[in-house]
Amino acid sequence: MYHLEILQTAKDDIQQIVDYYDDVAPFVTDYFLEELFSCFDILKKRPFLFQVKYRETRVCYLKKFPFGIHYQVMGKAIEILAVLHTSRNPDIWKNQ
Numbered sequence: 001m002y003h004l005e006i007l008q009t010a011k012d013d014i015q016q017i018v019d020y021y022d023d024v025a026p027f028v029t030d031y032f033l034e035e036l037f038s039c040f041d042i043l044k045k046r047p048f049l050f051q052v053k054y055r056e057t058r059v060c061y062l063k064k065f066p067f068g069i070h071y072q073v074m075g076k077a078i079e080i081l082a083v084l085h086t087s088r089n090p091d092i093w094k095n096q
Contacts, residue, residue: 001044002043002076002078003078004040004043006080007082010080010083013084014036014083017083018033032062035063036083039062039069040069042060043071047071057070057081058070059071066085066087067086070083
């Protein structure tokens with residue numbers, strides 16, 4: 001099984017999403033985190049399940065929320081680069 005390495009930029013993305021849902025509809029936050037962690041579990045088991053979208057970066061889209069987990073497979077590690085809204089440009093995380 002692979003292990004996750006979540007970069008600080010991705011942690012910041014997740015925190016911003018949680019803060020938003022906490023403000024708008026707090027009960028939704030738990031659903032979001034549940035789905036996010038479920039996707040993390042899938043990535044740890046089958047990181048090559050999702051196709052390469054750009055420069056060796058794969059994206060796992062959440063099913064019930066409009067976000068994608070942008071990640072790269074590095075040996076036995078899965079490096080989570082960003083968690084971005086599907087309407088945002090993926091180049092955003094590179095400029096942070």
